[in-house]
Amino acid sequence: MSKATPEMPDKSATVALYGRLLRDYVSHYKGRLFLAIFFMIVSALTSTATAFVMKPIVDEVFFEKNPEFVIYTTLAVVGIFAARGFATYGQTIVMDWVGTRIVSDIQKGLFKKLVFADLAWFHENASGNLISRFVFDTNYLKTVATQTLVVLTKDSLTAVFLIASLFYYDWKMALVTLIALPPGALAIRQLGKRSRKASNKVLEQTADFSSFLEENFQGIRVVKAYDREKQAVQQGDEVIEDRFKIQFKALRIEASSGPIVETLAGLLIAGVIFYGASNVIEGHTTPGTFFAFITAIMLTYQPIKSVAKLFPRMQTGLAAAHRIFLLLDIDHKVVDKPSAVPLEFHRGDIEFRNVKFSYHEDEIVLRDISLKLESGKRVALVGPSGGGKSTILNLIPRFYDVNEGDILVDGQNVRDVTLASLRQKIALVSQDVFLFDDTIKANIAYGRDDATDAEIIEAAKAAAVHDFVSALPKGYDTLVGSHGVRLSGGQKQRISIARAMLKDAPILLLDEATSALDTESERKIQRALTHLMKGRTSLVIAHRLSTILDADTINVVVDGEIVESGPHDQLLKEEGVYADLYNHQFSFDSGVTSIREIKS
Numbered sequence: 001m002s003k004a005t006p007e008m009p010d011k012s013a014t015v016a017l018y019g020r021l022l023r024d025y026v027s028h029y030k031g032r033l034f035l036a037i038f039f040m041i042v043s044a045l046t047s048t049a050t051a052f053v054m055k056p057i058v059d060e061v062f063f064e065k066n067p068e069f070v071i072y073t074t075l076a077v078v079g080i081f082a083a084r085g086f087a088t089y090g091q092t093i094v095m096d097w098v099g100t101r102i103v104s105d106i107q108k109g110l111f112k113k114l115v116f117a118d119l120a121w122f123h124e125n126a127s128g129n130l131i132s133r134f135v136f137d138t139n140y141l142k143t144v145a146t147q148t149l150v151v152l153t154k155d156s157l158t159a160v161f162l163i164a165s166l167f168y169y170d171w172k173m174a175l176v177t178l179i180a181l182p183p184g185a186l187a188i189r190q191l192g193k194r195s196r197k198a199s200n201k202v203l204e205q206t207a208d209f210s211s212f213l214e215e216n217f218q219g220i221r222v223v224k225a226y227d228r229e230k231q232a233v234q235q236g237d238e239v240i241e242d243r244f245k246i247q248f249k250a251l252r253i254e255a256s257s258g259p260i261v262e263t264l265a266g267l268l269i270a271g272v273i274f275y276g277a278s279n280v281i282e283g284h285t286t287p288g289t290f291f292a293f294i295t296a297i298m299l300t301y302q303p304i305k306s307v308a309k310l311f312p313r314m315q316t317g318l319a320a321a322h323r324i325f326l327l328l329d330i331d332h333k334v335v336d337k338p339s340a341v342p343l344e345f346h347r348g349d350i351e352f353r354n355v356k357f358s359y360h361e362d363e364i365v366l367r368d369i370s371l372k373l374e375s376g377k378r379v380a381l382v383g384p385s386g387g388g389k390s391t392i393l394n395l396i397p398r399f400y401d402v403n404e405g406d407i408l409v410d411g412q413n414v415r416d417v418t419l420a421s422l423r424q425k426i427a428l429v430s431q432d433v434f435l436f437d438d439t440i441k442a443n444i445a446y447g448r449d450d451a452t453d454a455e456i457i458e459a460a461k462a463a464a465v466h467d468f469v470s471a472l473p474k475g476y477d478t479l480v481g482s483h484g485v486r487l488s489g490g491q492k493q494r495i496s497i498a499r500a501m502l503k504d505a506p507i508l509l510l511d512e513a514t515s516a517l518d519t520e521s522e523r524k525i526q527r528a529l530t531h532l533m534k535g536r537t538s539l540v541i542a543h544r545l546s547t548i549l550d551a552d553t554i555n556v557v558v559d560g561e562i563v564e565s566g567p568h569d570q571l572l573k574e575e576g577v578y579a580d581l582y583n584h585q586f587s588f589d590s591g592v593t594s595i596r597e598i599k600s
């Protein structure tokens with residue numbers, strides 16, 4: 001199973017990551033990107049023009065006192081700043097659009113990938129961690145995708161234009177200025193390396209933090225029941241404190257480009273003032289050229305600072321991209337074969353032939369299961385906890401694939417037919433009922449978009465849901481809350497049974513379907529289920545044997561094997577595991593046997 005462990009991308013991977021980001025996402029918006037680049041070029045030119053206009057302002061206006069130039073330079077300044085304003089606005093809007101669009105594209109692709117991921121993969125990856133990748137990592141990635149382009153295009157161009165203008169004013173002084181660039185670049189490169197490590201830690205911690213929050217909020221009932229609020233708070237403090245340290249370290253590294261760039265800039269400007277002012281005093285150059293030069297240097301400083309700051313940020317974005325691409329690249333094991341055909345459904349007979357299965361290599365769960373389920377017959381699985389009953393049931397809709405052996409539906413191997421056609425024929429009611437944060441109606445109609453209100457109500461009546469729903473002020477439009485928190489366990493279970501009834505599938509899988517029901521509801525539901533099972537292939541797992549006494553075949557599953565099989569009366573006569581289970585439960589129900597007796 002390809003667990004999406006986020007590891008740090010190395011240097012060559014960084015280039016590959018960037019390439020993939022540009023190829024798969026950024027390049028789709030070429031037209032808009034060119035428009036943004038046009039705005040960036042305009043913006044870069046306006047910076048150079050600002051320095052340019054300094055020369056006539058100083059030489060013609062202040063020294064020559066030429067009134068015509070007052071008008072020209074004033075108008076030029078207004079024009080330059082207005083052009084810069086519009087160009088920056090245009091560039092920001094277009095790049096924000098592209099960046100946000102890229103995030104949406106990635107989120108859509110990611111969601112699609114994960115919804116189709118194997119169930120086993122979800123067991124290995126905490127949902128809080130996955131949510132963090134969706135929400136935070138995609139945004140970091142947006143920053144790297146858009147900011148890199150803005151900084152590399154606009155700020156680099158601005159710097160190049162301004163440096164070119166420095167050469168135009170005084171090439172010797174410009175050369176001296178450029179000497180400062182290599183040591184600065186070297187220092188920033190070093191920072192980039194440290195920054196990459198720090199950013200990756202921040203992202204990992206963000207994912208862990210999300211999992212921590214998710215677990216505590218979802219398990220809040222257990223936290224309270226075991227009086228663990230204080231411990232949870234303490235644990236939260238530690239996690240958040242850890243987060244503070246990791247985040248601050250990353251920010252400190254990011255900010256360390258500041259002193260390097262500032263000190264270099266200070267030294268440079270001081271040198272230029274010293275050299276330039278001497279030249280003006282000696283009459284080798286005009287004060288206007290000197291001021292234009294100084295202005296150009298000051299203006300160069302800002303884009304160079306942006307480029308310097310970009311590198312640490314880029315590392316965060318690339319680390320995020322790496323983590324997202326890992327998710328996008330996971331292998332799905334349970335998929336349609338290229339040769340898969342839709343299931344040809346006839347009766348719905350199911351057969352397990354020497355099935356072996358394990359979730360993990362070293363732990364065999366099903367040893368050798370052979371089992372026949374005939375259409376219209378009710379087959380039950382019973383046995384001690386952990387024996388493998390739910391696993392058998394989960395193999396039919398191919399939630400997992402068998403290691404060895406075959407599962408056939410109407411003679412067709414489930415691995416040879418399309419997943420969609422197979423699952424369409426199956427309705428499942430499992431132990432852990434899941435309701436979506438929506439209305440009761442939407443939850444019942446989950447598997448059938450085309451269901452009419454009348455059909456929904458019919459299913460609800462059959463599952464003994466209608467009476468309690470009708471008594472609610474909003475009836476079927478009542479919101480059930482996250483995971484159905486506003487309903488009782490029994491109500492939730494009945495809604496999930498109504499959902500299965502509405503799906504009206506010919507194969508019915510019931511895993512402890514009536515476990516959370518009181519005797520009265522159970523009686524109603526049993527009647528409804530008996531009615532529902534008519535003419536269908538049904539496999540029922542029940543701990544309460546009273547619900548499956550009349551099953552056509554009862555299979556006793558112990559330690560991954562079927563140890564007994566037959567109808568109730570026959571199994572009882574055999575006086576084996578089933579008879580033991582039955583006698584224990586019967587004694588429990590009638591209150592005759594003490595716990596100590598059962599244990600012995």
Ligand SMILES: Nc1ncnc2c1ncn2[C@@H]1O[C@H](COP(=O)(O)OP(=O)(O)OP(=O)(O)O)[C@@H](O)[C@H]1O
Pocket residue numbers: 123359360365383384385386387388389390391392
């Ligand atoms: N997702 C999983 N990953 C790894 N092991 C699992 C997983 N689900 C179940 N198991 C293991 O497989 C074995 C069989 O579990 P299964 O849920 O099929 O038993 P069961 O008979 O249905 O138990 P119960 O009656 O308690 O529901 C158990 O040892 C369990 O620990």
